Amino acid sequence: MIVRDRPSGFRLFLMLRGSVLPRILPALTINILIATLVTMSHGDLFKLKITLTTIPFTLIGLPISIFLGFRNNTAYDRFWEARKLWGELLIRSRNLSRQCQSLITYPVTALASNGLNDIRVRMIYRAIAFSYALKNLLRDLPGEDMPQWLTQEEVKLIQTSKNKPDFLINRMALDLQQSMNEKRIDPCLAANIDTTLSAITAAAAACERIKNTPIPFSYTLLLHRTAYIYCFLLPFGLVDSIGFMTPFVVAIVAYTFFGLDALGDEIEEPFGLDANDLPLDAICRAIEIDLLEAIQHTPLPVPMLPVGYRLT
Amino acid sequence: MIVRDRPSGFRLFLMLRGSVLPRILPALTINILIATLVTMSHGDLFKLKITLTTIPFTLIGLPISIFLGFRNNTAYDRFWEARKLWGELLIRSRNLSRQCQSLITYPVTALASNGLNDIRVRMIYRAIAFSYALKNLLRDLPGEDMPQWLTQEEVKLIQTSKNKPDFLINRMALDLQQSMNEKRIDPCLAANIDTTLSAITAAAAACERIKNTPIPFSYTLLLHRTAYIYCFLLPFGLVDSIGFMTPFVVAIVAYTFFGLDALGDEIEEPFGLDANDLPLDAICRAIEIDLLEAIQHTPLPVPMLPVGYRLT
Amino acid sequence: MIVRDRPSGFRLFLMLRGSVLPRILPALTINILIATLVTMSHGDLFKLKITLTTIPFTLIGLPISIFLGFRNNTAYDRFWEARKLWGELLIRSRNLSRQCQSLITYPVTALASNGLNDIRVRMIYRAIAFSYALKNLLRDLPGEDMPQWLTQEEVKLIQTSKNKPDFLINRMALDLQQSMNEKRIDPCLAANIDTTLSAITAAAAACERIKNTPIPFSYTLLLHRTAYIYCFLLPFGLVDSIGFMTPFVVAIVAYTFFGLDALGDEIEEPFGLDANDLPLDAICRAIEIDLLEAIQHTPLPVPMLPVGYRLT
Amino acid sequence: MIVRDRPSGFRLFLMLRGSVLPRILPALTINILIATLVTMSHGDLFKLKITLTTIPFTLIGLPISIFLGFRNNTAYDRFWEARKLWGELLIRSRNLSRQCQSLITYPVTALASNGLNDIRVRMIYRAIAFSYALKNLLRDLPGEDMPQWLTQEEVKLIQTSKNKPDFLINRMALDLQQSMNEKRIDPCLAANIDTTLSAITAAAAACERIKNTPIPFSYTLLLHRTAYIYCFLLPFGLVDSIGFMTPFVVAIVAYTFFGLDALGDEIEEPFGLDANDLPLDAICRAIEIDLLEAIQHTPLPVPMLPVGYRLT
Amino acid sequence: MIVRDRPSGFRLFLMLRGSVLPRILPALTINILIATLVTMSHGDLFKLKITLTTIPFTLIGLPISIFLGFRNNTAYDRFWEARKLWGELLIRSRNLSRQCQSLITYPVTALASNGLNDIRVRMIYRAIAFSYALKNLLRDLPGEDMPQWLTQEEVKLIQTSKNKPDFLINRMALDLQQSMNEKRIDPCLAANIDTTLSAITAAAAACERIKNTPIPFSYTLLLHRTAYIYCFLLPFGLVDSIGFMTPFVVAIVAYTFFGLDALGDEIEEPFGLDANDLPLDAICRAIEIDLLEAIQHTPLPVPMLPVGYRLT
Incomplete structure (x- = not known):
């Protein structure tokens, strides 16, 4: 995405970055x-x-x-629908984080310092990994920015997975199941979290639809x-x-x-790396910051800034 | 669907495959x-x-x-709505699979090797059969790719059914009922699976609407x-x-x-077999792979690839 | 609705049926x-x-x-919204039928032969009557195709009703209430059936909106x-x-x-009987067949076919 | 709203009522x-x-x-969205009425003759008052057609209310609360009624949006x-x-x-009293008739008819 | 937003305020x-x-x-979607207020005079603060109109928050959790409030999307x-x-x-302060009045009025 103020006067005719002129x-x-x-x-x-x-x-x-x-x-x-879907992903990730913290009962507050044994922290980390996994799927990238949010075991399992985001959603569903087994959440409220997981699946699959159907x-x-x-x-x-x-x-x-x-x-094809494509890296980072801040993870990563007026 | 890169230069004027020229x-x-x-x-x-x-x-x-x-x-x-509906079908099938695995309680993990007595496995197989049944209904095909996911008894029953996808949904609903009778799922959570079944019904009926109303x-x-x-x-x-x-x-x-x-x-009429119609075979296969992978079914079928730039 | 293949060549200019030429x-x-x-x-x-x-x-x-x-x-x-609404009615009727069969608990399967004392059968019959009642309301017809699905008492009551479809929905709601009183359904699941009834009401009222607001x-x-x-x-x-x-x-x-x-x-005005209006008779019949087949009612009525290329 | 058949021939050019000619x-x-x-x-x-x-x-x-x-x-x-919102209001009022009757448990049927002590009757009356209150808000009218559905006390309270429809929704919510306190309704089902109240609030606020944002x-x-x-x-x-x-x-x-x-x-500005504006009076009356008929209130008011081809 | 009657005659050509003429x-x-x-x-x-x-x-x-x-x-x-989102925010805030009052059980009525120990009052105050926080985020303002609705402690915490509205939603979620812990609300009904919180999150994030994606x-x-x-x-x-x-x-x-x-x-860019931008100040004030009136807070602030035909 080009982030730039609208030029005025003759500068309008002289600028090339952000223009399609070179291409045509x-x-x-x-x-x-x-x-x-x-x-x-x-x-x-x-x-x-x-x-x-x-x-x-x-x-x-x-x-x-x-x-x-x-x-x-x-x-x-297509561009705007894709943008809305990533907005939806941001919304649902925030909701998932909020629901994990307020609907799953633990004697202590949900803090990053509780570690991965705290189901709430685990689900929140996985939600971050999900957005990176989806980005990498849509851009056909190997996905080196993802493993830091997963356990060793999962990092191995996810390698062979045909659909990495789908794999992660299924893992989150098992976390939810465990919460219910441990009586940490009422089924009525678990139904709401399940609905959030369905919405995340929907947003991801709709992105795949746009990518696969020109x-x-x-x-x-x-x-x-x-x-x-x-x-x-x-x-x-x-x-x-x-x-x-x-x-x-x-x-x-x-x-x-x-x-x-x-x-x-x-x-x-809004998921590519062309000048006017969506800034998926920046959105993933925003999700990461939002979710980590909620569980007081330190240090927080910094938001991505445009380089040469471009945000990827 | 034609899967092909945009040609450039004079090749643009020479290509016939994917062009409507022969037709007109x-x-x-x-x-x-x-x-x-x-x-x-x-x-x-x-x-x-x-x-x-x-x-x-x-x-x-x-x-x-x-x-x-x-x-x-x-x-x-119409084309794009149809594509969205099949995307919706993919989404809801994944959700159904996830919900079966995480909301229905069994002492063991949901694996294909548990066989058809495991309600979860049965429902997932039926969801696969559903997508093939719908594809065959929309394309007026006999449906030879479907029986492998059903029991002998069902294969017989489905022959005389007026609306095969609808028959399968009703069977899944009975599976859900059985889960409740066996106390394997809380009613609040069963309501969420019921909602998923309703959404699958809706997607299928909307496809029929497009097919039947030119x-x-x-x-x-x-x-x-x-x-x-x-x-x-x-x-x-x-x-x-x-x-x-x-x-x-x-x-x-x-x-x-x-x-x-x-x-x-x-x-x-996006469900036909014309060059620019939707690749329903490929989507059905994608649903099949997704759902089978989740229950570790082996071997997994391979994704369909375009033949002569065409995906059916 | 005109059901006809696209003519080619000179026949294109000679055909009158389905053309607006006579009218203008x-x-x-x-x-x-x-x-x-x-x-x-x-x-x-x-x-x-x-x-x-x-x-x-x-x-x-x-x-x-x-x-x-x-x-x-x-x-x-307006035409396409109306078609979608009747598609919605078909969807929701199928859902209602499925929900009645799988969520309301009886010791026996829901079969037409159980008769009207079986709440499930009663609700399904009423859903059929509902679609005919709505069709007749939208077409200002007397409604002679409806009474066969109702009890004697209801046939009398419905005569004086200002809004026959609304009357039937209220009756279905009382059936649902009775199921709850008889402990045949969990409130969480009854909420899902109630949602289905609301959706049917919504589809019907939206049809009235289209009819009443040119x-x-x-x-x-x-x-x-x-x-x-x-x-x-x-x-x-x-x-x-x-x-x-x-x-x-x-x-x-x-x-x-x-x-x-x-x-x-x-x-x-898509609900009329003009050549290009919606085939409400055929859709009602389709709902009837779908719902009756699910409870193994015999004999099943046959689908309506176009007469002189026209489906009403 | 002008309710009139399309004229044909030369009469087309002579008619003034319903034409914008006088205005321009x-x-x-x-x-x-x-x-x-x-x-x-x-x-x-x-x-x-x-x-x-x-x-x-x-x-x-x-x-x-x-x-x-x-x-x-x-x-x-804007016109059509406004019409849909009033259609939504009609739908939700019918749903509310149906839900009150079937989900709130009383030993007797919900009849108007039970009087205002019956929560169900009270809520239905308030739903009628709501539609009149909203109409008056949108048309900047004093609201003399509303008090007949409220108690003496409420008539006094509503005078000083800044937002009369909102006041009524809050009263209905208190009725719902009372039903729960008296154990007349299961929380799962109360959640459905609460959803209906939210939908009514949404339709009303969307009308305000159209009115306030030209x-x-x-x-x-x-x-x-x-x-x-x-x-x-x-x-x-x-x-x-x-x-x-x-x-x-x-x-x-x-x-x-x-x-x-x-x-x-x-x-x-579809809520005014111009010739082509929405017939809010007639819609309010329709809601009134529908809801009163359901609780067998007598006598029923008559539907509004066009005066000089105009329905207000 | 310009609030002004349409001029007629020659005055049409003479007016400058509200015209884009000065700008071009x-x-x-x-x-x-x-x-x-x-x-x-x-x-x-x-x-x-x-x-x-x-x-x-x-x-x-x-x-x-x-x-x-x-x-x-x-x-x-973009303008109209933004307006709808703020309408949605108004709707959901009213719903949240209504749900707090009717679904959370206290021996006394929810009045402002109960103070911040009453969870219901606290949540309603936070909902007001939320709309101001969102407005300030969208307009890049420091947010001096917000602290009056928060506790001393929160005022300090919110300073360092990266996303102030998100912080407030998470606080409301903790209030909801506390209500459940204190058995003041049934989980089925808490699920409805959780849904309202999700909807508020969604409206806010969609506004951010419009702001961030030109x-x-x-x-x-x-x-x-x-x-x-x-x-x-x-x-x-x-x-x-x-x-x-x-x-x-x-x-x-x-x-x-x-x-x-x-x-x-x-x-x-509808959230700015240009003549035709959305009147966010006035909408925030409207939310404030609606919510305060419901809990009988005195004195009520007065609605904002246009200054020189302009509402900000």
């Missing part, structure tokens, strides 16, 4: 080149005058605007083909009416089309 | 043929000059853009008629202003219109 | 007639040349596209007036540029405008 | 007058030819269509300014191309713009 | 200046005629309308760049067709574009 530069350059050649030849291709006016572009503009609008909304919806490939293909044909033909349609301004106008139109498209590519 | 080729060919004939006769039909300009197409463009945008959004919403037929008719008339008349409107480029422009416009329409046809 | 024929005919007269008089009205070009239609097109798009989306949203009348008026003026004036705007093709183009534009409007009229 | 007449008249003057002077203002063509209107049309579309959707969403004022200002400038300048842009038809076309465009705007004004 | 004045002035210069030089730049017509603006209008529409909807959705920066950049280029080039496209009216038309177009953009900037 190759296609844009080719397009401007074509436009320049067309302008210099006055629209002739091998001595044959290409008789295009702007009318076809108005007609093709109709399906294009449907495509681009649809693509844009869908990509942003916008149907045929859409992408149809959209790209149409947008490219549109932009590459545009100079022929404009050269007769606006003359030497053609490359300039083509550049603007292509910049918006390719830019919108490239931006969609970035945010429709 | 007949209509497109006829349309281009008409456009060529109209261009060669300079817009005369039996010596009568058809006096169309592009103005009518701008006017008809208005309702068409409403139709196409509506159709496109509605079809995608977009109203009159919409489809109105949309198709308008789009076809538009594309077939277009050459008459263009020939006077862009001359020999007419067939080319008509081809582009028709490609986007027919393509958007064909794509909508595929994804508005 | 009068207005369409008048409009074409006007267009023909205008064409023959070259746009003069009583010797006064009406100086319209297509420009005003482009300007008026803007609010019209907002109106038509809004109307279309709203009408379809799209604000002023919208309809504003939309109709604008669309009619647009179509009736259109010939004056077109005749100078496209000559004898005017009536033809006007026919296409008017067909889409009036067609979209007529379709909206049908589906915005 | 002043602005419309001025606009047509300006258009007439501009037409007569051929676009000169104090002998200076205003050189506008239709091009600027096409350009300004773009932000206007975004504004109008946004305004229209937002206003309708669409941001700057939007309204920006939209109105742009629409007025557009319509008042339009004659200058049209007069050169369509001559004496200018006032006529301006009238149509202004009618749709001002009409859409006036309609938005009415429905964006 | 610099850019607007520069734009009009450019337009005037272009008009005076008849479109020549350093003696070179810039050959732009309005055609490029129609083409660029397509992506611009997608951008502006998207930006506008997204910004408003619309992706690249969008903002792409949109601003395109809009500025469009407006600054516009005079060249218009001058040949509308002559001396160019600066006037450019002013209108730029006013709507920049205005829509500035408005989006204000409401997409």
